[in-house]
Amino acid sequence: MTIERVFYVLGLIVVASPAVLLAALGVTSLSGRPLGERTISRLTQVSVIAGLMAALGVLGLMLAFDQRSVPIELGNWVVIPEQHFHFHLKFVFDRLSVPFVILSYVLCGTIGAFTSRYLHREPGYGRFFLFYALFLLGMVVATLAGTIETMFFGWELVGLSSALLVAYFHERPNPVRNGQRVWSVYRIADAAFLIAAISLHHLYGAGEFDALMGVGPWPEGHVEIPVSTALVVGLLLLIAAAGKSALIPFSGWLPRAMEGPTPSSAVFYGSLSVHLGAYLLLRVSPLLEASLVLSVAVVVLGLTSAAFGALAARVQTDIKSALAFASLTQVGIIVAEIGCGLRYIPLIHIIGHACLRTLQLLRAPSLLHDYHSLENAIGEHLTHTPSFWERRIPERGRVWLYRVSMERGFLDAVLDAYIVRPFVAFFRWSDRMERRWTDVLSGSESRESDQVHSPSISPEEFL
Amino acid sequence: MTSLYNSEYGERADIGSLPHVAIRHAVEQAAHLLPSQGPITVFVHHNTLHAFEDLDFDEGVKAGGLLFGCHAYLPEERYRTKLERGRIRVTDLEAVLLDDLGDDADRLVAHFGTRYALRLAMLQFSLQTAEPAQLRWMIAETDALRRFREEVAPDVREEMIDKTRRWVMRDLQNGGAKDAPVIDVLGDVWEQFDRRSMDSWDDRTWEAFVLNFLWRVCHRGVGEVRSDDAHEDVCPPGQRHRDVLLAATGEDADLLVNEVLFRTCGPFLDQGFAEWEIPHRRQGLYQSFLKLHSQSFASPTSWSAGLRRETKRLIDLGIGPLDSIGESLSLLGVAEDEWEEYIKHSLLALRGWAGMVWQMETNAEWAPHPAPAGSLIEFLAVRLILDRLAAETVARESLSYVGPLCDLRESAASQIPSREQDGTDHRAFTVFQLAQVRGWKPEDLQNLSGELWSTLVHEIEAFSGLERRRVFHLAFERKYRNETLDAVIAHSRSHRDKGPVPVAEAGPAYQVVCCIDEREESFRRHLEEVDPDCETFGVAGFFGVAMYYRGIADAHFKPLCPVNIKPQHYLVEEPLYSLLQSDRRRTEARRRIGQVTHQAHRGTRTFLGGLLTGLLGSLTAFPLVARILFPRLTSRIRRLYGSIVETPGTELRLERVADEPGPEDGHVGYSVDEMAAIVEGGLRAIGLARPELFSPLVIICGHGSASLNNPHEAAHDCGACGGGRGGPNARAFAQMANDPRVRRLLRDRGLVIPEETLFVGTYHNTCDDSLTCYDLDRIPVLQRNLFERAKAGLDEARKRSAHERCRRFESAKTTLTPEGAQRHVEGRAEDLSQTRPEYGHATNALCFVGRREWSRGLFLDRRAFLTSYDPSQDDERSPILERMLQAVIPVCAGINLEYYFSYVDPTGYGCGTKLPHNITSLIGVMDGAASDLRPGLPWQMVEIHEPVRLLFVIESTPTAMQRIINDNEAISLLVKGNWVQLAVFDADTAQMHRYVDGDFVVYEPESTELPTTDTSIDWYRGWRDHLGFAEVGQMIGAAR
Secondary structure, three states: OHHHHHHHHHHHHHHHHHHHHHHHHHHHHHOOOOOHHHHHHOOHHHHHHHHHHHHHHHHHHHHHHHOOOOEEEEEEEEEEHHOOEEEEEEEEOOOOOOHHHHHHHHHHHHHHHHHHHHOOOOOOHHHHHHHHHHHHHHHHHHHEEHHHHHHHHHHHHHHHHHHHHHOOOOOOOOHHHHHHHHHHHHHHHHHHHHHHHHHHHHHHHHOHHHHHHOOOOOOOOOOOOOOHHHHHHHHHHHHHHHOOOOOOOOOOOOOOOOOOOOHHHHHHHHHHHHHHHHHHHOOOOOHHHOOOHHHHHEEEEEHHHHHHHHHHHOOOHHHHHHHHHHHHHHHHHHHHHHOOOHHHHHHHHHHHHHHHHHHHHHHHHHHHHHHHHHHHOOOOOOOOOOOHHHHHHHHHHHHHHHHHOOOOHHHHHHHHHHHHHHHHHHHHHHHHHHHHHHHHHHOOOOOOHOOOOOEEEEOOOOO | OOOOOOOOOOOOOOOOOOHHHHHHHHHHHHHHHOOOOOOOOOOOOOOOOHHHOOHHOOOOOOOOHHOOOOOOOOOHHHHHHHHHHHHOOOOOOOHHHHHHHHHHHOOOOOOEEEEEHHHHHHOOOOOOOOOOOHHHHHHOOOHHHHOOOOOOOOOHHHHHHHHHHHHHHHOOOOOOOHHHHHHHHHHHHOOOOOOOHHHOOOOOHHHHHHHHHHHHHHHHHEEEEEEEEOOOOOOOOOOOHHHHHHHHHHOOHHHHHHHHHHHHHHHHHOOOOOOOOOHHHHHHHHHHHHHOOOOOOOOOOOOOOOOHHHHHHEEEEEEEEHHHHHHHHHHOOOOOOHHHHHHHHHHHHHHHHHHHHHHHHHHOOOOOOOOOOOOHHHHHHHHHHHHHHHHHHHHHHHOOOOOOOOHHHHHOOOOOOOOOOOOHHHHHHHHHHHHHOOOOOOHHHOOOOHHHHHHHHHHHHHHHHHHHHHHHHHHHHHHHHHHHHHHHHHHHHHHHHHHHOOOOOOOOOOOEEEEOOOHHHHHHHHHHHHHOOOOEEEEEOOOOOOEEEOOOOOOEEEEEEOOOOOOOEEEEEEHHHHHHHHHHHHHHHHHHHHHHHHHHHHOOOOOOOHHHHHHHHHHHHHHHHHHHHHHHHHHHHHHHHHHHEEEEEEEEEOOOOOOOOOOOOOOOOHHHHHHHHHHHHHHHOOOOOOHHHOOOOEEEEEEEEOOOOOOOOOOOOOOHHOOOHHHHHHHHHHHHHHHHHHHHHHHOOOOOOOOOOOOEEEEEEEOOOOEEEHHHHHHHHHHHHHHHHHHHHHHHHHHHHHHHOOOOOOOOOOOOOOHHHHHHHHHHHHHOOOOOOOOOOOOOOEEEEEEHHHHHOOOOOEEEEEEEEHHHHHOOHHHOOOOOOHHHHHHHHHHHHHHHHHHHOOOEEEEEEOOOEEEEOOEEEEEEEOOOOOOOOHHHHHHOOOOOOOOOEEEOHHHHHHHHHHOHHHHHHHHOOOOOOOEEEEEOOOOEEEEEEEEEEEEOOOOOOOOOEEEHHHHOOOOOOEEEEOOOOOHHOOOO
């Protein structure tokens, strides 16, 4: 067996094991024969371990044979010759994707073990693991993607599973509302990503990152496109990354995502999914180098998000929101690092931050316990000494800053008031117009759905 | 409760003015209805519906359910499942129903039999109900009109078909149909059947014909019954604007309000989590809110701009909270006579936060940041300001309403879409189903007059879903109650018949005094099995030592006693005198490590600190993976590390030097007199007050629970210690009882403790079933052998107790050995991902007060609080019993009722599932990102509970018990209001009296059989569900 063959098999296992898991969980629940808790947890274990071992194997072989980039071709899945389009499934193992995919496997595996006990006897046990499999597959595909459309595919799976997990407790209105909010923000990010992908296709006729970023394995790529094109495409990708990583002005969704069970908050919004935007920027980093304006925009966006996150984290009184904003701070810094042209530092930063935050979020219910033991060790109630900056801001300014941080920078309020509302108002207006027209044309009330009332709750339910 | 609002209040208007008094009064009234759970770190179980205790239980759960929108009993189908599974028997239903109806049981309902029979049928057979549309679908598309219901007895079915067939063939066919309406009805039925081939119809066709006919007859009969329930008031007094608007527009104004309130209450009540304190906190909630929201350049949207204008106006005009409430109410158009209702509903709209504000204001002087007096009024003022702004916004946007706010309610109410529902289908279907199971034939029904139909319908509707559930609940309780009383009587008889077994003529080898907690029941039972020569007692787990305690590694004093006692004494744990020097270094090391850890914790959430920790964060992958995959191993490593900075030997500073007790040096501890009083009280209460009763070794065993990643950890601790851990109390009691000076004093008071008797304090952790013994160095050499024997027994007993607990954990295999079970529960306690470290008080149902003799050897399935009491050492008026019950009844009832409500409505009264819980402000949990505070118990704690009211079986006489009930208001409320069940037991004659409506009635046992088993393990092994009573053979009659 040649070395290429070994690479190919191992690479295939890395991608296929979460896909098989998803198929197993999905098909059984679709066919009305949901699996038991123990089987689900065993399947998840097997799948994660197989994927992780294969990824480690690839890493080992790459080190041993000094290969810096290993492509795994799965051929064209859709070819439209007239449009010069082909959907090319291709995965790449390189210095960026290998650490990231190993990280995904380690964290997801740990969370899987955690959740199998945490969600014991929970009616939504199977549903959680189905979304989990979806998420894992999305992460692996997005991470290893060798073409922009493959990456988009994984990116979508991650978004879908995240939104579904935020709305995991769908019997309460708040999780559903917040899940929809996350979903809407993701839509915007996806739209930007899609436009960027299409533009690249137009430029090159293909979506391979090799073609876009020029020759040489990551991070030594170099793009040869006009600065203006790089700027436009780069900005679009920046919007996509900002949506996924909750950078300004989309930061509002991050604390809202803490609606699901603790482990999902930990692994998704605390560590993996929130870094995916930064990962995208790393992947297309040669593009950033092509335009100074773009790099500056990335740095500015990262730093403002980080500063905002640091401020907002200071005023939060609940542990999960505080951790969410703390995550945002670090993601902002990571993005700024990328904008500065650093490559390995942000990667290390992502990995370290993801592990740390996962542990912190998992331990969030221990907060009281931890505070108690710290108080006992120190021998007094924990106090907060004002920091260096706090002492230098005048009283009025402090109150103002507190208010703005408490309101989370008014980001959500402003988006709602000036973007969402006009948008909704316009479509409602259109709806009214349509109804008026159809009423006129049919000469009577034309919409049957207007007559239907939602059923009232039966009085038997309560009391 | 006294008024707490008499301090200076910054009001412009005179303080005593009439509206202010009314508002204060209304707020205080409403405050009683708010959840009374304080900060979650000190969890005290109490009756969730404490505010309704002056009502009867059934009235109380109904009133509470209506007010809070919560269930009063389990849903009906849950009781039906219990009926199917035999947890409720039909005989229980019959007995309860007869009892409930009294003389009305035999009242005839038209021609349909007695009221009793009708109701029994309604209980036995589930009557399907559905939405009108769904009902129509069921009638049209399912077999409802083609086949009899499955429950209908075959003979009833046969008879109905047969009789109807005869009647149709005989009377209708042959011109007997002079009745026009029947012809009408039948005309519709005929259309669906081929009349000509009637002679050759098969059985199934006849069945369908009969059912169709029956359905039409029911439908026509019921259709003539007028609905007498008056239309609901569209806008009842005191209804909030938000509710009217929600009904009219579907827009929830509270969404706007809540968002702001969460962000106001959280920081205001924060006990030190946030890095930044809310500005102007000292000026109170109201001022702080106004000042924060009147900031310039911080209102980019119209909602925040409106809020800014309003808060600025209130500041400029200097309007105080009470005036602001008055102003808001008048702006909202709330008339003065509906203030009380309106304020009540406004406060209950976010009852978690409002309740916490009230608790922090009235009941949390020990907290780092209690709320100042008047905070709840300020909360209301803020709420009403936001309420009216939100109502205005919603009305403007969704109703295009621009008129004055005070007319909004009427205007919006007129726009609520009417939901007129024709109840005929629904009623007809109920009668139709009942007719099938009761065998009412269409020929009988079709002759009924309108009046009789009306009687029938009203009779059915009088036995509503709620009433049915009430009866089901009574039946459910009856079954378990009767089983318990039967078991106690039978066990006591068999014990008496066998006579005292002379196993240990010299008295018990050693004695163990545990808490009355029902989790110690299995521990005691197993201990008695392991070592039949030992004797066990139960007493409230603070052992009479009410104190503020500070352990060696604790920063603060904590009360360790029941909540209704305010401790006068302080106690500290110190390093042994010889270790004093070396301990200073350890304390310093602990402090340093603590500070560094604290800095690191905070640092990860800041800009630069986070950058640094983020870069090094990969290292956390090791603890992350290790703690989740190998919790037990990791905890050992952590403990090893912890032992470096822990003090190896400690002692209690028990004796006070100064006269006055207090927290300062020298004032800590007890005088010898006080110690003697405590020891005497404790020993007399459990009936260990004669020298011949003492064994050479008495082990005092406190309990508590420690688990990780569990915000509700304190809810598993000892209830008698006010949600604290009772180890120090046990240790202090033992040390006091060993003191020769105390013993001298006691001898003078007639309580002689034999010289050789030694007391040892221990602590039982009910989560990992570990046992810690205190002050072992003080055990004399002579007693060491006995102690080791006792220790071996205790160790085996806790292992077996862990084993018995494990049968309830689905994730523990039923094939575990006791050793494996011990490892399993140890892992549980240390596992970050474990949401059920233990099940706490779940399944509690009984409380026995009396000598252990009649409950020893009875398998109680960890469901009984066991209180030791010896009536032979008490006098006629039973003062010892009275003192004991003053604490035991309210505390146990509080635990039981909190579990009842959290189980019956896990999301309404309980705090729902633990999975999305988010600790906020260090005082409580929210659901997810932001929600109301969630008091009550999480589902994971109560899921195996069986909601029955606690049954007290007290060894006493009806007369003595009556006196105690009448003389003690707290007991009287609970007992007379039926919040608990009560029986008194005479162990010598094995006679039981049950308390029924104010009287003690002799209880006649249903059965005298009691299964026997050799050991507890044989009885419960391999079984996960609830288990019945059994006599455990080898323990009977041992010890004495």
